[in-house]
Every structure is written in structure tokens, then in C-alpha cells.
Amino acid sequence: MPILSTTVIKECTAADSPVAGQPSSVCTRKNTFLVVDGSCDSYVECIEFVPVHKTCPDGLHYDPSVKWPGYPCGYPADVPCKGRGAAQAAEPTKDCPHQFGFFASTAASPNDCGRYRMCVAGHAVEMSCPTGLAFNPILSRCDWPFNVPSCNVDAFLAYKCPAASIDASGNAIVTNHKYEGNCYAFYSCEAGESRLLSCDAGLAFDPTTGYCVDEDRVDCGVKAVPQQSASAALVAPIQI
Template sequence: MSVEVISMVFFIIFSLNGINGQNSNNCPDRTGYFPDPFQCDLYYICSKGIAEVKLCPDGLVFDDSDPNKERCDIPANIDCGDRTALQEAKSSKGCPRANGYYRHTDPLACNKFFNCVEGTPVELTCPPGLIYDDIASTCAWLSDTNRKDCSKSKKDSLDDGFTCPDEEIQGPDGRKLPHPTFPHPDDCQKFYICRNGLMPQRGSCSGGKVYNEERYTCDEPENVPGCENYYKGKKN
């Protein structure tokens, strides 16, 4: 056996001994849970100054915010800083890594995503009007994400042709309306609702009331120009 091979064998043995708890250099304190300086999903359990190496489940990374707590979480919730290395991915169909939230495999299913648990994908659907945001690993408005593959042009419409407008609608107080309403073009009592700003639905005021587009609510007919006589001759 050559000198080079012998040296390599001793180097590997020495490294493995350090990983298996013989190296205290990874313990800033004698007791606690501490991150690896290079790999975000690797950390050390230190007891009496001796380090035991640990790995988060694939897809999760170590939360180093509290050395007294052992916690792994999705990358969207943890700032890894310079700890950019990760363990080799254990990927499966629908799951780039064994655990975490990931974009749906159907590129047109912007409102759907997978929750992967130990390599098994569970399909989830965002609330109406929202799409899956890769960076935040959550559902969000299209305008609040960086996804370029999803378009607001893919909107639902009613059989009379009504679709929800693209722009945000502000109420009388200047705040964005999460479910804005719009007047019906031919019927003072009826109106449209845009759930989450994108999903159109029909609405109707109770008997005796008409829709007031300035107040975004149902109101007395005399308060709505053009609808003052709507109920005259009608049974409420």
C-alpha cells in the first residue's frame, strides 16, 4: 500500500471520528443545538462539549434561532445565510425533495401545489383568486408573486359575459376591497361579487333595496340616481 493511500485512509477515519461525536469544534457551547457553518440542513447536538451530527429530514433546514430548541422547518421560514449547502435530494414524482411545499407538476395549475411528506405528494388548492408562490411556499395574489407563467387572463366569466376587472378596487375609505361588488347593467336590485377579486358571482339586494355602486352596498332606492322608482308597481 502506497504512502498516499495510507494517508487518505487515516484522513477518512479521522473525519468520520469527528462526525460521530469526537470533535468538539462544532460546539460553541457545551450544551445545545448548533448549525453547521456550511450546510443548512445539518446541525450538531452538543452534550458536555461533544458534538453529535444530525440531519433534518430531506427538504427541511435547521432553525438556528434558539440553541435550546431542536427544530427543522421549510426553507421559506428560515434564513440560512451563507449556509447554502444541502444534503442530496431524495426526490420522487411530484416531490423535488422528500418534504416541503412545491409547485404543481401541471404548469397550468397555478392555483394548486403539493405538500410532500416523506416523498408522498398531497395535492392542495389555493383559495379562489390566489396562486401558489414558490418563494414564500404559500398562496398569494398574482401581483404579489414573481411567477411569470401565470396570467390574469385565465379568469372565470359568467354566462352573461361578466368578468372581474384586473385592477384593484378601493372602497370609500380608500382601502382595497377583498371581495369587490359591481352593479348589474340592467337591474337595480342585482349586482356582481368578485370573490378574492377574481371569481365572479351574482348577488341580489333584499326586497325594497337596490345596489348603490358608490357605497358598494345595498341602499334605499331614493339614494341611488336612476333607481328611485325601481319598486313602484312591483311586489317586494
């Protein structure tokens, strides 16, 4: 999800109509949210014991764990709807399958796995995952490229790991390799799967030892700007 941009989701407006104009037995607490059976994205908001039926914007689900007065709608990746019923009909636009959400970018080249599309109120914004990560359309998150079946990892990272090495116990040995053109970055290989990582601040990759060491001990030439560690970016592209 974080290092990428955030956005403010509009207040629920679809199907906002009172269940009752006066306090009723529906609301046993003064201010709270209630689940609507058979619906992923509808809920009842009790305000001063008066129930009001509401529906999350298209693409979002109602989150029963949210306590009033928090915003009760979340992305499907964070709020699964399994066994809770159905979601409202989609309201697609030319660029977005739903009004809100994260989707694979149709503008990205086949090997550009890090591009994705953020939809806000039906408007698409092209986004990019942190260096070394690919967009996983199943999880709607940036992920390790080898977890994304549609991604050609070798082409995307411009690197192919050597054959996997196994130790005496049969476990895969992790090996690290130089990233040409940036002494702060390196490839980490395990069982033939590659990750593009970067050293912590103040460190640089030493190809002789295969580890990050004090940057003064590494001849970087014209030093490239350190890149952000991909391992810290395995989160949803944005949060509400």
C-alpha cells in the first residue's frame, strides 16, 4: 500500500436515504454503524438513534470493523466481501472499471509491470510502484515481480538469476549480485527468483563480498542517488 500518494475518498452519497425519520429500535446505540445483510457495500449509520441507510462509493466495501465516526468504506483488498453477499453494480467509465480502486494500467508496455492505474471518482491516474516492485492486479498492491504471473520478471528487472544453489540441508542459498550503474542497488537471488533491493542509508553494495558495507569502502565512481528499498514498500498503493 506509505511511499505512494494518498487520496481522500468522497463521503458516501449513493442511496443515502433515511430508514426512519425518528429514533427506532434499529439503533440500540446512539451513534454507530450496522451491517446490512446480503450486501458488501451497504450499511446503516445510526446518528442520535436515527438510522440512515448508506452505500459506499462504487469499488469500495463496507468495513464492519470501523468504529463510528470513522470512514466505514475500504478497498476490496483490505475489506474482503466473501460470504457477505453482493456488491452494487459497477459504474465504469472509459478508463476505469469501477469509480474507485487500483487496476492494471492499459497504457503500460508489456514488460512495464510496475505501472498501475488509480481510479478516483471514475478518473484514472497513472501510477508506478517503487523501484523493483510490480503491480499485482489480484491483490491490488505492489508486490514482488515473481508473485505476478503476468509479469516477465527477467525483462522487467533486466536481470536473470543464476541457477539456484542449495546448501547441505537442501535449502536455497541466497546470493547477491551487482546492479550495473548504481552502487547502492543490488539483485538478490533465491531459488532462481530475483529481487531488486537497495542498501540502507550510508551503505553501498560491495560486489566482492556480496553485502552492503560502509559506502566509503566502495568505489562508486559518480555516485548514483540511493533508491528506496523495495522491501519497505510491500503495501497497498494508497490508504484511505
